[in-house]
Amino acid sequence: MNYLPEDEACKLFEEAKAAAAHTYSPYSHFPVGAAVLTADGAIFRGANVENASYSVTICAERTALGYAISAGNTGIKAIAVYSNTDSISPCGACRQFIIEFGKDVIVIFKNEQKLIQRTIQELLPFEFTKASME
Numbered sequence: 704m705n706y707l708p709e710d711e712a713c714k715l716f717e718e719a720k721a722a723a724a725h726t727y728s729p730y731s732h733f734p735v736g737a738a739v740l741t742a743d744g745a746i747f748r749g750a751n752v753e754n755a756s757y758s759v760t761i762c763a764e765r766t767a768l769g770y771a772i773s774a775g776n777t778g779i780k781a782i783a784v785y786s787n788t789d790s791i792s793p794c795g796a797c798r799q800f801i802i803e804f805g806k807d808v809i810v811i812f813k814n815e816q817k818l819i820q821r822t823i824q825e826l827l828p829f830e831f832t833k834a835s836m837e
């Protein structure tokens with residue numbers, strides 16, 4: 704698999720950690736940060752943004768991707784997700800959101816304190832995408 708070199712993965716994970724500082728999570732008290740690396744090397748951060756109507760909450764990954772896409776980037780190379788716990792990986796809704804931008808997007812996350820890299824397709828096999836409707 705075409706994962707990121709370890710130092711680049713660590714750097715993106717640190718960006719995700721920094722992004723968590725701007726969480727709005729008064730309900731769960733669970734700060735999450737994400738950082739997107741675009742094909743041309745730009746980095747966009749995002750944090751989770753909660754709502755009194757809980758289901759309206761936006762996860763950190765979707766916030767960061769929203770920033771990247773709306774700044775004109777559709778080439779998404781990687782996304783890192785951070786929380787202050789032993790393990791975190793994107794929720795199911797975020798996996799669906801990420802795979803919209805390519806099966807090879809690299810996802811960087813922590814599992815039992817170790818930094819893991821997987822493609823989004825590895826995290827979401829038998830995916831449903833626009834190709835499924837062709």
Ligand code: THU
Pocket residue numbers: 728731733735750751752753760761762763764784792793794797
């Ligand atoms: N959350 C994320 O931001 N990303 C994930 O992948 C998992 C969950 C947020 C949503 C909510 O604000 C809080 O974590 C607790 O579920």
